[in-house]
Every structure is written in C-alpha cells, then in structure tokens.
Amino acid sequence: MTAHDTTTGPPGRLATFFATDDDWEREGSITLGDWLVGATVLVASLVTLELIRGVGTLDSSDAPTWVEWLTVISGAVLLVFRRRFPLTIALLAGLHMFVTGVWLPMVMGLLPMQIIYFVAFFAGAAWARRRRDMVIVMGLITLFMFAWLSWQYAVGSGFDEIRESTEDSEGSSLIGPVTAYILLTTVINLLYFFGAIVGGQVAWRGARQRAELAEQAETIAAQSTQLQRRAVIDERLRIARELHDVVAHHVSVVGVQAAAGRKLLERGRPGDIDGAAEALGNVEASAREGVTQMRSLLGTLRDPAVDSGTEPEGVRRPEPRLADLPALLDGARESGLRVGYEAVGPVEVLPVPVAHSVYRIVQEALANVRRHSTADRVQVVLRIDQAAASAYAEVEITDNGRPRHGTSGSGLGLLGVRERAAARRAEVDIGPRAVQGFRVRVRFPLDAPVASLAGAAR
Known part of the structure; x- marks a missing residue:
C-alpha cells in the first residue's frame, strides 16, 4: 500500500x-x-x-x-x-x-x-x-x-x-x-x-x-417474464416452421401425383387407368399423412400429455427421427424423382434434435425440387465426422436441374432451413452449383448449444 x-x-x-x-x-x-x-x-x-x-x-x-x-x-x-x-x-x-x-x-x-x-x-x-x-x-x-x-x-x-x-x-x-x-x-x-x-x-x-x-x-421477475415471452415466440416459430414443412411437402406430393393422374386420364389408354388410380391413391395417402401430422402438431398445443410422452398409441408425433428418412425418400421416388442416399460415418450417434432438423431440411429441399426445379435426380448425403477438430454432422442435398419458370415461391422454406441452422449454430450453404443444379448444405456442430429461435430469426 x-x-x-x-x-x-x-x-x-x-x-x-x-x-x-x-x-x-x-x-x-x-x-x-x-x-x-x-x-x-x-x-x-x-x-x-x-x-x-x-x-x-x-x-x-x-x-x-x-x-x-x-x-x-x-x-x-x-x-x-x-x-x-x-x-x-x-x-x-x-x-x-x-x-x-x-x-x-x-x-x-x-x-x-x-x-x-x-x-x-x-x-x-x-x-x-x-x-x-x-x-x-x-x-x-x-x-x-x-x-x-x-x-x-x-x-x-x-x-x-x-x-x-x-x-x-x-x-x-x-x-x-x-x-x-x-x-x-x-x-x-x-x-x-x-x-x-x-x-x-x-x-x-x-x-x-x-x-x-x-x-x-x-x-x-422481469427476466423471467422476458424468458417466458421469448419461449412463447420460439414455440410459435417452431410451430410455424413445422406447419410449413408438413404442408409444403405433402401439398407438393399431392400436386405432382394429381398432375400425373390427370395426364394419364387425358391420354385415355387402357393401361393408363391403373396408373391414374395409383397416382390418385398416392394423392389420398399423402393428403391423409399431411392431415395426420398437422393434427398431431396442433395436438401438442392442446394436450400437455403429448409433451410428457404419454400420448395415445397410434398418434404420430410431429417430430420425425432419422429412421423416418428412408420413408421420406421413398415418397419422393414415387413422385418420379431418382433419389440417392448415402450415409457416411456413425449416423446412429446423431442426437435426436439434430436428426429432426436433418429430416426437415431434406424434406424442404425435396419439396423445393418438385415445385421449382426441372431436376429428375437428387442426391442426399449425410456425413458424421467425430474425428475432426470440431465434431460435426453435415447434410447435403444436390440436384441436376434448373429453375422452373413461373414457380417462384415465398422463400419461407429456405428461411426455415436457415432458422433451423441458426438455432443450432450450424453453417449454411444454399445456392446454385457451379456446374448444374442446386445445393442445400448444412453443417451442425455436435457440441454447440441451442440458440434462441427468436434471436436466430432476427
């Protein structure tokens, strides 16, 4: 001193x-x-x-x-x-x-x-x-x-x-x-x-x-109120994104199948009746699946038992896992796309929240291909690298098409992809490829905390 x-x-x-x-x-x-x-x-x-x-x-x-x-x-x-x-x-x-x-x-x-x-x-x-x-x-x-x-x-x-x-x-x-x-x-x-x-x-x-x-x-108390308000905003953003993904995917499938059935009926050939019936069946199945998922999603708002894991048997939760990805790809193949899938690394270690985001990103990318692209081939690659300096999970969706004229959308689908990525501190690469087609690539760090959806949306 x-x-x-x-x-x-x-x-x-x-x-x-x-x-x-x-x-x-x-x-x-x-x-x-x-x-x-x-x-x-x-x-x-x-x-x-x-x-x-x-x-x-x-x-x-x-x-x-x-x-x-x-x-x-x-x-x-x-x-x-x-x-x-x-x-x-x-x-x-x-x-x-x-x-x-x-x-x-x-x-x-x-x-x-x-x-x-x-x-x-x-x-x-x-x-x-x-x-x-x-x-x-x-x-x-x-x-x-x-x-x-x-x-x-x-x-x-x-x-x-x-x-x-x-x-x-x-x-x-x-x-x-x-x-x-x-x-x-x-x-x-x-x-x-x-x-x-x-x-x-x-x-x-x-x-x-x-x-x-x-x-x-x-x-x-003021911070608690603010956190509660932010949680409500986050939940609204999540529900809006889920609804967009569910509706966009199934409506696009319905549109493609309905168009295929209409063309078959217009040709009027004897063998085309069975094809038209199959297309209409796909329309019915996709519409039913979309309604079921929306009903389940809205049910999470009304029934607190859903959040506690005690929902009635047979009701599908609106949170698909990685195991649901093959069914999603099969649905895209039924609409006429040639879809390839490759999993690199130990995909079984993928956390459930990240797997849910991967599913929704692939779903949105496939819906955009059907609505806005001339592509007939899509490649989906899921990579898990735990040996890197920072472990990550990466999903990449590429196609071989060009933008279809007169089909510009609202942009909410890609915005939802970016919000999902920002919520988990992920890197996003969305845009045309240097050779041909379009690419959606998102890399999730496996050790990153979850950010506020309200803050990520800003």
Whole structure:
C-alpha cells in the first residue's frame, strides 16, 4: 500500500463503512407507528417525571412544573418526525439536550429523555438521505456534546460537584474517585453517542441490502417474464416452421401425383387407368399423412400429455427421427424423382434434435425440387465426422436441374432451413452449383448449444 492509498487505511475503511459515496436514498415517511411511538414515549416520560417528583428528587429544581412538562412533550414530539427529517431531528435533539442539560439537568437525566435523545441520534444515522451529510452532522453533534462535557469539567462546577459527592468515598488505590468518575462518564457518553451512530449505520446498511435484494427480485421477475415471452415466440416459430414443412411437402406430393393422374386420364389408354388410380391413391395417402401430422402438431398445443410422452398409441408425433428418412425418400421416388442416399460415418450417434432438423431440411429441399426445379435426380448425403477438430454432422442435398419458370415461391422454406441452422449454430450453404443444379448444405456442430429461435430469426 502506498502512502497515498486511502482506500484501505482507517479513513478509507470508515468511508466504506459509512458509505459516503453511495447515492441510494432511504425514503422515510410519517406513519401511524411514529405517532404511537411518540405517544408511548410521552406517557412514559411524564409518568417517570412525576414519580421522581414524588420522591423529592426534583426539589432542587426551581423551574415551574409546566416548563418541565413542556420540555418532556417537545422531546417526545421529535420522535414522530425522526424518519421524515432525520438530520434535522438529530440537530434539534442535540439542541434540546444541551438546553435541558443547562437549565433542567434533572429532567435531562430521566431515562425516558435519554431514550428520546438516543433514538433521535440513531434515526439520524439510519434514515439520513445522504451519507456524507450524515457523517458531518452526527460528527458535529458528537464533538459539541464532548466539548460541552469537557467545558463542564474544566470551567464549570463539575469538579466541585464531583468532589462533594465523592468526599466520603475511599476510592481505589490506583484511581482516585474524581478520575474514576470522569473516566466512567466519558466511557458512558462514548458508548451512548457512538452506539447510536454505529447502530444507525448498521440499520441503514441492512435497509440498503434489503432494497438491493428487492431490486434483484424485480429484475429476476422481469427476466423471467422476458424468458417466458421469448419461449412463447420460439414455440410459435417452431410451430410455424413445422406447419410449413408438413404442408409444403405433402401439398407438393399431392400436386405432382394429381398432375400425373390427370395426364394419364387425358391420354385415355387402357393401361393408363391403373396408373391414374395409383397416382390418385398416392394423392389420398399423402393428403391423409399431411392431415395426420398437422393434427398431431396442433395436438401438442392442446394436450400437455403429448409433451410428457404419454400420448395415445397410434398418434404420430410431429417430430420425425432419422429412421423416418428412408420413408421420406421413398415418397419422393414415387413422385418420379431418382433419389440417392448415402450415409457416411456413425449416423446412429446423431442426437435426436439434430436428426429432426436433418429430416426437415431434406424434406424442404425435396419439396423445393418438385415445385421449382426441372431436376429428375437428387442426391442426399449425410456425413458424421467425430474425428475432426470440431465434431460435426453435415447434410447435403444436390440436384441436376434448373429453375422452373413461373414457380417462384415465398422463400419461407429456405428461411426455415436457415432458422433451423441458426438455432443450432450450424453453417449454411444454399445456392446454385457451379456446374448444374442446386445445393442445400448444412453443417451442425455436435457440441454447440441451442440458440434462441427468436434471436436466430432476427
């Protein structure tokens, strides 16, 4: 620590304890409890005053009774406003203590009056709005009180009174009665004033901590609400993407099969009737499968049992796995495409969420080929490489066609592919090939966390 480092020295520690640089303000108001405290202290002070008067202790006082009562009442009233005007009340309490001690010392010495002063000083430290002002005001009050005490001993009649009261006392062989009396009085006053200030500061720090905890609780509640809202948005995006994939795939199959059946019926050849019937059968199967998947998907919104894995037997969940990929490719082959499939690496280790994304990407790519391309051949390759520096799973769909005129879509399908990739921190390569055809390639890192769909959609 250098000579100029005051943050860890005694002044720095005191400033830290009293939080002189803290801008937080403790709001205080006058409540019914404050009036009850003032009334209770007032009654206790007046009763104590009259009891002491009854035993003759106040006989030496020349002040009228109403002055003594007014002194007690004015002191008790201070406590009502101690939290609303803490430093002002502390100053008034110090002034009240000085004036009463000079003219009515017996009244000032009453236990209820000492409690009034202590609570006023305590409140000044506990409720002051600005901590630097509190340190200054309470320090001045303490210095003034000890200066007054020293003045009484040095200039006033304090020593004479002490000698008179202790002249019959033998005292101690180490400390004389006068010295002992002065030291005892000083210690009591130190404990009194510094106890009020330190106790008030401890109370302020406790209130500060509770305010921070309440603020943190509000922040956590706001973040929880935001996370819930984001989860709802993510779920909506997921449902929208699922619906798009399901509808686009099956509608494209229906369109291709219906067109094939219509052409066969138009030719009217005897052998074409069976082909048309087969095409219409494929239309029926694809339409039924699409409706079933949409019904299952919407069922996840209405039935919480679906999420817990207790859905009724026979109802297909709208989350296809890698095992469903061959059936998807067979459906594309039935529509007239020549579809090749190659799996490279241990595809069985592919996580289920990634496998679901792979299925949907292949499904969307095949639907785009049928709707927007002249291609008659599609190649699907799934690669798993765990020996790479960063393990990954990659799916690539390529075709040999060109864009079909007059079939431009909305672009939501490819947008859904990009959203799926972004949600899993995947790399995306979508666009025409250098030679011929179109390519959709997505590489999923196998150790990447899942991102928020709402954030990925931005």
